[in-house]
Amino acid sequence: MSYDQKVEAIRNKLAEIKIVPVLAVSDAKLAPMLGKTLSENGLPCAEVTFRTAAAVEVMKEIRKACPEMVLGAGTVLSTEQVDMAIEAGCDFAVSPGFNPEVVKYAMSKGLPFIPGVNNPSHVEQAMSIGLKVLKFFPAGPSGGVGMLKALNAVYPVDFMPTGGVNVDNAMDYLGLPKVFCCGGTWMVPADLVDGEKWDEIAKLTKDAAALIQ
Numbered sequence: 685m686s687y688d689q690k691v692e693a694i695r696n697k698l699a700e701i702k703i704v705p706v707l708a709v710s711d712a713k714l715a716p717m718l719g720k721t722l723s724e725n726g727l728p729c730a731e732v733t734f735r736t737a738a739a740v741e742v743m744k745e746i747r748k749a750c751p752e753m754v755l756g757a758g759t760v761l762s763t764e765q766v767d768m769a770i771e772a773g774c775d776f777a778v779s780p781g782f783n784p785e786v787v788k789y790a791m792s793k794g795l796p797f798i799p800g801v802n803n804p805s806h807v808e809q810a811m812s813i814g815l816k817v818l819k820f821f822p823a824g825p826s827g828g829v830g831m832l833k834a835l836n837a838v839y840p841v842d843f844m845p846t847g848g849v850n851v852d853n854a855m856d857y858l859g860l861p862k863v864f865c866c867g868g869t870w871m872v873p874a875d876l877v878d879g880e881k882w883d884e885i886a887k888l889t890k891d892a893a894a895l896i897q
């Protein structure tokens with residue numbers, strides 16, 4: 685499969701699920717239950733950010749406990765983290781911004797990479813190295829749906845908005861023609877994850893999944 689075909693395949697899987705829970709988990713022992721809670725309640729995907737020291741272990745535990753899940757690495761800021769994401773079994777990676785060195789490295793390793801952009805110049809720089817699928821981050825503070833509509837109007841690129849997306853505005857983003865999915869933390873708040881409040885996380889996950897039924 686070519687790199688473009690791999691990206692397209694991930695794009696299509698995420699487009700079926702539509703909402704990607706963004707995780708920052710501090711203890712890998714929580715990962716199997718968190719993965720199962722998301723998967724069994726309608727969101728069989730997760731972006732595990734490199735914002736905690738446990739990130740790689742969390743990725744590995746989710747991969748093991750929930751092989752069906754579409755698993756992404758988030759906040760990928762270096763080529764070393766690209767290697768770690770691949771080794772942990774991630775299907776794709778995302779970053780808050782666009783670092784051509786990191787993206788090109790992921791391309792050379794065959795890992796679908798969705799870098800963040802939030803203005804026309806970033807979009808054009810990303811397009812210039814062949815990218816067609818981008819994250820719009822931080823979506824809310826960068827102008828939200830209005831900004832994304834303006835970018836949609838001029839570029840043949842698909843977007844995954846994250847940052848400030850929540851249960852009340854997710855459908856506004858998902859209603860835009862070139863938005864294939866969106867990401868957010870609202871169904872996995874840190875206090876509920878750390879407190880192992882699986883029933884409450886299940887409810888938030890079901891509510892999120894119900895948006896797109």
Ligand SMILES: O=C(O)C(=O)C[C@H](O)[C@H](O)COP(=O)(O)O
Pocket residue numbers: 706731733758759760778779780821846847848849867868869870
């Ligand atoms: O660092 C990355 O690669 C990310 O994906 C960042 C996340 O998208 C946001 O942190 C989501 O933030 P909220 O949903 O507003 O809490």
